[in-house]
Amino acid sequence: MYIDYKLNDENVKEFEKQERIIKTINRRFLTYGYKRIKTSTFEQYDLYSKVRSSINQNEMIKIIDRTGEVLVLRPDVTIPITRKLAEDVLDLSTELRYFYVQDVFRQPFDKLKEIESTQAGVEYFCESSPEADAEVIALACHTLRDLGFGDIKIEIGHAGFFKELVEQTQLNDIQLKQLETMIQAKNVVDIEAFLRGLSIEDSLRNAIEMIPFLYGNPTEVSERAKKIALTDKMNEKLNYLTNVYEILKVYGLANNIVMDLGLINHMGYYSDVIFQGFVEKYGKPVLMGGRYDQLGNEFGANLPAIGFACEIESLVEASSNLEVSSRIPIDVKVLYDMSCLGQSITIANELRERNYSVLSFPKGKEQVDSQQSIYSIRIEQNEQTFHYKGKTSSFSSINELMNLLIRAKGDV
Known part of the structure; x- marks a missing residue:
């Protein structure tokens, strides 16, 4: 048959x-x-x-x-x-x-x-x-x-x-x-x-x-x-x-x-x-x-x-007229230095508690086929930065990060 x-x-x-x-x-x-x-x-x-x-x-x-x-x-x-x-x-x-x-x-x-x-x-x-x-x-x-x-x-x-x-x-x-x-x-x-x-x-x-x-x-x-x-x-x-x-x-x-x-x-x-x-x-x-x-x-x-x-x-x-990713994009991707693991976990958990979907990777070990993200965050020993649409902003607290996310959400 x-x-x-x-x-x-x-x-x-x-x-x-x-x-x-x-x-x-x-x-x-x-x-x-x-x-x-x-x-x-x-x-x-x-x-x-x-x-x-x-x-x-x-x-x-x-x-x-x-x-x-x-x-x-x-x-x-x-x-x-x-x-x-x-x-x-x-x-x-x-x-x-x-x-x-x-x-x-x-x-x-x-x-x-x-x-x-x-x-x-x-x-x-x-x-x-x-x-x-x-x-x-x-x-x-x-x-x-x-x-x-x-x-x-x-x-x-x-x-x-x-x-x-x-x-x-x-x-x-x-x-x-x-x-x-x-x-x-x-x-x-x-x-x-x-x-x-x-x-x-x-x-x-x-x-x-x-x-x-x-x-x-x-x-x-x-x-x-x-x-x-x-x-x-x-x-x-x-x-x-x-x-x-x-x-x-x-x-x-x-x-x-x-x-x-x-x-x-x-x-x-x-x-x-x-x-x-x-x-x-x-x-x-x-x-x-x-x-x-x-x-x-x-x-x-x-x-x-x-x-x-x-x-x-x-x-x-x-x-079908768009080039849409085969995966659902997540909200935030966090890349961190291994020395900043604690900070990255704290930030990721805070965002998840606020209903953001988050993926977190040590720098250099991000999965090649991982899902696209709307926003990205880099946690390094001397600096924390927020990235969206080619723009980079520094932040020092979760409140400052949330303000950056709120402003980015309004940028349709």
Whole structure:
């Protein structure tokens, strides 16, 4: 019998690459204080059919169990996590951070796409604030950086800005869906023709026609958007989004952020800040997320939250354009003189206690095939130095070393 070993070998390599990506993501989520949870593979159909802001029911994979109850293979993770939390918490009194790595199942409209995909994501249950939203977006950016991507762009928008605008048009559901599709595609010609067929004021029509052009540098987009903000609520949402961007600048991510007020997410439960992440040489978003403060209301609970999810298969495909190491990079590599063994152990242990991964070698005995590191430290008899991106800095205490690491982390 003939066995295609080449195909098997490719499958193994693909799985190994997927596992490396998942391990890297897990480690980054843990550094932000998230705890891993899981949900059931099979969920009640009613869980999704009765949620107004749920996914398209035509995408669900339905089955019938032995009792005749209709179940679905898990099409989403955010909804069951929120439902489960609502059983125990009716009103959020403390922040909760969860992450997951699970398969989701959806019937794609594109027949070439797989029904099953693996998602890794976070759910941060907390009151709405620019600080919390910026932290989650920073986590998304840092996760992509950990995976080896260089040219990372996070597009941020606000679901409420567009919603507030179109609510003044009194469109029916079909018309709204048509307009959203055109806005998402930035189809300016069809938008103009569509709006000409509606009986709306010129100021409102002009504002909607401007939406596809509100894309680019956040400061410039914000200034242009102020000119079409027809209500106080629109100005409030724009100011909120601007505040999020200002905090992201503090994270050192100014060059990674693009504002897109025409950004529309197909998950209907997103109500406020929304965002999606892109990496070089890959034309589709590799992660999507946003704030969903009203989803808990569907289950009788007040559970404001923000989160995002990455599709692992997209990350694997996108990383094929990179020269990615066959091993997961560690955080810090320590090289030391034998006379400084005690100091090197102390520093390595301190870093590990602070959740850094560390490899330590005596000078001249580093393994040739050892993993790459983001940072390196040299411990010599008369000097201790920190190395990052070709720069060398001396330090004399663990506090000075931690300050160097913190500054380096902000250098995306």
